[in-house]
Amino acid sequence: MTRRARIAVLGAGWWSSTVHLPALAGNPRAELVAVCDPNASRARLAASTFGGRPFTDVDDLLARIPLDGVVIATPHTTHFAAAEAALRVGVNVLVEKPLATTASDAWALVELARERSCLLAAGLTYQYAAAAPQIRDAVQTDIGELRSINAEFSSTTLGLFRVVDPEDARLDDAAAPHGTTYSDPETGGGQAHTQMTHLLGGVLWAAGRQAIEVSAFTAHHGLAVDLVDAVAFSLDGGALAAASSTGTTPPGVAPRHRIRFHGTKGMVEWDMLRADAVVHLEGGLMRAIDNPVDSPSYAKGRVTESFVESILDGTPTPAPAFAAAASVALIEATLRSAQERRVLEVSQAPAALFDSLPS
Ligand SMILES: NC(=O)c1ccc[n+]([C@@H]2O[C@H](COP(=O)([O-])OP(=O)(O)OC[C@H]3O[C@@H](n4cnc5c(N)ncnc54)[C@H](O)[C@@H]3O)[C@@H](O)[C@H]2O)c1
The missing domain is CATH 3.40.50.720 (NAD(P)-binding Rossmann-like Domain)
Incomplete structure (x- = not known):
């Protein structure tokens, strides 16, 4: 069998x-x-x-x-x-x-x-969308040396961050998140951990880089957790990046999840929601990277399917832990930078670990 x-x-x-x-x-x-x-x-x-x-x-x-x-x-x-x-x-x-x-x-x-x-x-x-690895390859091979990154992530997440009385936390109702999962700093709530993690994870994964230094602002607008985040950071290799994320998008207004990677020979525009990209090259050349029509752009069902394939077939995961860990380091430094109002170094992978990983 x-x-x-x-x-x-x-x-x-x-x-x-x-x-x-x-x-x-x-x-x-x-x-x-x-x-x-x-x-x-x-x-x-x-x-x-x-x-x-x-x-x-x-x-x-x-x-x-x-x-x-x-x-x-x-x-x-x-x-x-x-x-x-x-x-x-x-x-x-x-x-x-x-x-x-x-x-x-x-x-x-x-x-x-x-x-x-x-x-x-x-x-x-x-990162589980079918076109995502091709988009990452374009960032790493088609546009020369990476110089600058612009990234934005907006979402209708304000409701998740409102403090809910734990007594009224719909404990038995799995159709909605537990009342404090996203609204409590103690459980790691807020826009940065909940949403900007997708954006910064995508930036570092596609660039194949770690963040070095960060300077950030966050706004809470009366909540116990961050609702709006703005962050400037440098990456190893010398690129500079600016990213912003807000949970304030009103219902019915289109969210935007987009990253632009600017290199010495071109630029990649990744629309994360559509799971497609446009590669702009010197001399006005343009190339589209489309997600296959029969493949979902928001590939939530692929996440466990891909995990099972990796276990049984040894296929590499589209969301490796190294880039995800680098984005955790960047988010931790982002939140601290905003709180302490100063530029901070971002924790790097321990050298022994970095040297032992496949590139
Ligand atoms: N990838 C995505 O786009 C996406 C979307 C939504 C949620 N999520 C993630 O899914 C995770 C869960 O979110 P949710 O909305 O389902 O929250 P939730 O509050 O609905 O569910 C969390 C559940 O975990 C249980 N729990 C708490 N501690 C536990 C432990 N130690 N062991 C086992 N269970 C424990 C809680 O009792 C609760 O039932 C979060 O990390 C969230 O960021 C990801």
């Missing part, structure tokens, strides 16, 4: 219940063997709807159930401990964005994954 990847899902909330669990349940190459959530009724509901055994404790699950991979879709500040626990016992990990909320945690996960020869992939959805 064809081998199927044995997968557990940690977190049975909104994103798992609407995206990862149905995608895994419908994937003939995956076997959903367990679902874990400290909220027992969410765990039971998810297991009875999609399959697998319900658990309320990650360590208990890891001790009892042999696994090929775990998918982590829990509040941001819980990503590190869950991923670390799985990697320690040699299980491949797909972590929703952000990979972690501090640079030291993010680099520790990359290091642990390398030590245990495990896959560590991030749920940076835009």
Whole structure:
């Protein structure tokens, strides 16, 4: 019989219940063997709807159930401990964005994954679009030396960041996020960790670079977490970048998720929402990179499918942990820079780790 990847899902909330669990349940190459959530009724509901055994404790699950991979879709500040626990016992990990909320945690996960020869992939959805690797290749090979990057990410996320009384947190309603997942600084809420992570992850992944220094502003507009972020940063290799992100887009107004990479020989304009790009070259030449018509531009269903393919076939993940960790380091420094109102260095990958990775 064809081998199927044995997968557990940690977190049975909104994103798992609407995206990862149905995608895994419908994937003939995956076997959903367990679902874990400290909220027992969410765990039971998810297991009875999609399959697998319900658990309320990650360590208990890891001790009892042999696994090929775990998918982590829990509040941001819980990503590190869950991923670390799985990697320690040699299980491949797909972590929703952000990979972690501090640079030291993010680099520790990359290091642990390398030590245990495990896959560590991030749920940076835009990188899973079929055209995304071609767009990254254009940035790295077609436009000469990278000099400047402009990036913007707007979204209708204000509602997620409003503080909800934990007593009224719709604990049993997996159709909506838990009331404090995105609105509490303690759980890693706010626009930077929730949304700008897609943008900065995309910038660093496509450029194949790490950030070096950062200067940032954030605005909270009465919330406990950041709602609007503006950040200027330098990259290794000498390029300078400016990125902004806002959660204030009113319903019905089109969001924009766009990055322009300017090089010495041309420019790539990546529209992340459309999953396409235009490459502008010297002499007025232009080349379009289109996403295939039969392939979704917002490839949320591809995320676990690709994880299963990587486990079974050894295909590389489109969202490798190294770039995702570099974006965590940039976001941590962004939030601190805004708070301390000064230019800060961004944590770099430890040299030993950097040298040991394939380019
Ligand atoms: N890639 C995307 O575009 C995208 C979109 C939405 C959400 N997400 C990500 O998915 C993740 C989950 O978000 P959500 O909206 O589903 O939140 P949610 O609040 O609906 O669900 C989180 C669930 O995790 C559970 N949980 C808390 N600690 C846990 C632990 N240690 N182990 C297992 N479960 C635990 C909670 O009880 C809750 O049921 C976040 O990282 C979020 O950023 C990604």
